[in-house]
Amino acid sequence: MKRFLSLLLTLVLFMSGLTNVVNAEDTGASCLVRIEGLSGTIAEDYGNGTTAAEVAIDVLNKKKIHYTGDKNYISEIDNIKSGSLQGGYDGWMSYVKHADGKTVDQSYPYTPVAGDEIVFYYSNKEMNTPFVNSIKFTPDIVKVNEAFTMKFGWKHDIYDSNWNAISTTTPISKVNVKIDNENYVTDDNGQISVKGLHNGKHTYEISGYNKGQPPSVVMDKGSFIIDGETTSGFNYTDSSYDNITKDNNKIDVDINNEVSATSKVLMPISDNWVAMDMQKLGVNSNKDFLENLAQDISYNGLASYSNTDLEKAIIGITAAGYSPYNFEAQNLVEELYNRQLSSFQINDLIFGLDAYNYANIKEKYNINKVDIVNAILNKNLSNSGGWSISGNSVDADITGMAISSLAPYYNSNAMVKSKLDKAVQAISSMENNSGYIGSNNGLTSETLSMVILGLTAIGIDPSQSPFVRQNGNIVTALLSFKGNGGMYKHNLNGSDDYMATEEALRALIALQKLKTSDTYNFYSTNIDASQLPAYDFKLENKDTEYGTKSVMTKAVSNVMKPSKVVKVADEGSKSQVIEANSVIQAETGNDEITINSEDNKIGVILPKDIINIPNGSKLYFSQRYLSSTEASKVINKIPINLKIVGNIFSLNLVLREANGEVSEIHNFKPGKMAKVTVSLKGIKNIDPSKLGAYYFNESKLKWEKVEGSNGVFDNSNSTFTFETPHFTTFAIFEGNISLNKISSKPFNSSNSIFDSTIIICSVLLIIAVVLFVLILGKRGEKVEEKE
Template sequence: MLREKGISRKVCAIVCSIVMALSLFATGVNLDTIVAKADGVVTATITYTAQFDGSFKDVKVGADVSSDTAEKYGYNDPVSQSDGVSILDVLVQIHKDIFPEFSADNRDEYLTVANKGYGLGVDTNIFKKGGAACGYYKNHVTSNNLEAKVANNDVVEFFYYQDTTGYSDSYTFFKDVTTDEGYVSGKLVRYELDVNWTPVETPVAGVDMGWIDVDSLDLQNANPYGMSSLKTKDDGGFAIEIPNSSNSYMLTVYDGNVNSTPLVRTLYNGVHSAANVDTKPLSLQQKQDIYETTGKYLADNNKSISYGDSKEGYLLGLGRAGYPVDSNLYSGYYDSVKNYLASHNNRFESVSECAKVVIALNAIGYDPTNINGVDITQQLNETSDPDSVWEYAYALIALDSKQYNSSARDVYLNKLLTAQLDSGAWGWNETAADIDTTGMVLAALAPYYNSNSSVKAAVDKALNYLSASQMPDGAFASGMNENANSTAMVVLALSELGIDAGTDLRFIKNGISVVDALCSFAVQGGGFGWLDNVVVNDYATYQAYYALCSYFRHINGMNRLFDMTPEKNIVAATTSNKVTSVPKTGDRFLRLL
């Protein structure tokens, strides 16, 4: 948890421009942001900051924008000149100020807007970025309507997502800002998207506050201006001393390195969602309790699963853990697979879909080689179908789950080895390193580690990458967000490789193991959260559960999670570091079909 620093109170002169800056500016997290406030209608005087490509680009105080600005540059402005200054007018003026070379002739290189009735979005390019990953907030409410007009005291923030793959960026802003006796106080909050993609306001804790000199654009903290730099509290609250200087400043957040270029995106560095959970070392019994509670939660909330529900991960965890479930859960899923095959020419839409079903059926004790006489494992041999790292991994895991004879095995194995990045990681799109994908690939490569030198070299390189990527609290992040899913995939990878994720020193940071970190996302009463331990997320829950299943199977000397051949060495755990109550699966669930 965060330790609050003392705040000494002192009275100093408050420069008017500083007070105005506090009321006008918002700072983006992991977003490229423009902030503008309109003081007029047909001719508007705005103040804005330009922040993108990881630094402050420009600050304009008192920039005039006329209602014909967009038209002068050849844009079709949906707001008439006599009706007021439009969002598009402000956006064009900002580009004019940031990019001196911006003109009516080269405008499309810098700024293009959609003309299909949906404003900023598809077919839109801002800040010379290309693509459609942009939008804006007006008074902290998201909008894409270019027909909107600016009014006095409006705050408009244009942004461009830096993460154009997973869109993990968070829109962050200051609220409830006040000044008192030489200090500025308020809260730092951000919008997170919930499971329904609805923005939810969430406090941002544990980040450093600072000031930006409007003239030099330099980031300042305690030196040389005698300013206090404090971290935001658990509720996002802060109180920071106003600079004792006649210069104009803007409140901002930064990464703690005053010598670096002022950054927007670094607000989230080292903080992530770990501020929302209390991570601490756990006893083996505490982990076991979380494991069993999660199994109960999954069993109680999944009385029926059919093919097409995308819940093969639930079946994998529950089946391999041997958790008691409703008598019709597994048979109902099997019947739905039979029905699907009968109506789809005995095929699945893709090899990866087939692989997931093979894995799930093996986990719950059904034979995928004889479903009404159909051997669905034969579809795994169609090596021309899979076209992504995840699909290669799924196919290889499915083939190895029961050691099916297949010439496709070497093809998938080589595709995975070839797709490894220079960093040692794998990426779902084979270009950008990704923790989750790396974990899944390592699980697929695990059976070959001791017999294939190329695999061993690739795995060792990937483990170095993962160890270096682990956060100080033991968790792992996807993009800039620490989360249960990424952490679970590392636990899975280590366990499948025969590495104790609870004791291996490479994966313990500040006394907290990656298993401890995973368990910190467990919600009281059952389930796991994605970014915190408050709201249950189904995807995080089943990934965390089968990762813990893999972990407990490993420390109890059982087959790997994905090795569903008969148990080779079921050990009755008796030593102090083993839990004797871990359920044992294997052939005891085998049904004669």
């Protein structure tokens, strides 16, 4: 039996490996991972991967914790080896707490999804160590400050004599439970009797460690809400769990300093929302995003834009000082508000009303402000007082956004005032003792930022009653997410995040402005967008020197004065001007110039005479990473035999002659080569012998190996260097076969070595079922023997 099981396991791993080859370009998702040991938590952090094990390995590597295994299975963690404690099937297992906070399971096969949380634990030899995925309250609607019971269970399948699956819930008995730091022990039925609790959010923690042996229950934690009116809701995710003893009162609150530090970080960033932030601060913003937007609109048309994308564009264009009525000869306002209101989701409605008020748009379109206000009110959860993206539970994030959107009508519309007052109460009831408020996305700084924007818009100070708690308030809670140098984090245990930082700046500006006014609605202005100047890309760049738009990448490099290195519109690229008459030689003292990307991940060495440069002409060089949209158009052309390593990037040369004519240069002078060095630092499991440089042949729509250079991998600094006789789109691939010997067809359902990944998944599923049945059969034999 063991030999047969081993054979099946080998086959499963082999088929999994084939699946990984087919999906080589998949970079996986970011998930929170917690690894439970025999006496406590070994590690907890965010990791990235395409399988649960790969995500855990990413965390273990960051924490420098010893492990044995690969992306398919981990057999040892922190010197605890599978089979070492009970000599059977005891070993490392995992389960998933899905992002909705309501579902916990051991689905197989499992592909990580952003927002999911993965728990690894050491199971007993029967592989039936319980974990919490069922919580029952008695009564269903728990009254505030009245005693109630909670029952903890493990919902799973058992099998009858005919191998029919029967769903059952096993009580989790004789284990420790902590409710808001109050200790309990479950009885034989998995129940505890809880004394009365206040209105709002509460936390639970369950554990059953057995020294040196697998636990009686996997340590877990989550949260639940009691309001006395609705069925007590719970959230299984770790991120919803907050240690209510955390004292945020100790956090120093200096809003002016926070605004100053955070705005300095964001000032160089070119983005719709950052433009609005800078407009609110009276600071000129980086308007490079307008060039990309203008090109994208010209290339794809407004009809391809979603409602939210149009709304963000209208706000960004207006904040940058241009008219959304005439942007690159397109009327974004007309396109958006002449659509059908039925196509607007709740977030579309909110941003649509924000855009109306921010740009002071005249109501002469199919959709007017009254329509949007009524639509938002109709989506209110009347029983619970707030709003939600989906479902019937209030989401604080979207509720804060709805409050700020409806704020201009708070004092003039009785229905709006009634709904917003109830929404404020709902948010207050969700705040815990440290000032934190969770949402459908867990505990994040963005939720607090949106709540602050909503409250300040109707004149409520989030640092005052009714939002003061024993260990802090909403403002100190937001400040607890501070990262480094003015940045903010998405999660308390996460890293600095630009989106979280930008939304935090909005909230900080609102708090700063509220000090000198009764209310402050961030999304209201006195700007009349209809009076702003039109934006025309060609006219805007008439008096400055700009490179041409690349046919393939649609990139525009901002070219300034000769021999200056400047940041270009696309993040991560740089531009260098090379003039005739040996300007390069005069500056560098040799016949070549070295240029490094802003993140130091790409370096290029160019001969000064790489092409013939007529007198009075200038040669512009740029390097950039492809955006996700651009990359998607060439990723699906990657042959199945190759795996991409690192990012796809483009190198470009543009010649501007003295008479103003501009042309893009692809091929160099005969015998001239540019040397390109790409950093692969941080990329794991690279086989240097299989690396190669490739370029995308635009005319043939396929990847081809760069001619004349196999490339060299430098182990000392993890870089790959190759030479090329031309510039275009490049990538580094890893594979067993040279590209000129393999099929140039991209992987799809009609030309892959398999008909479809569906076949592979089906085979894996069948094997998993057979394996599971065999294991259960063996366990059944043992049970019969005992009987």
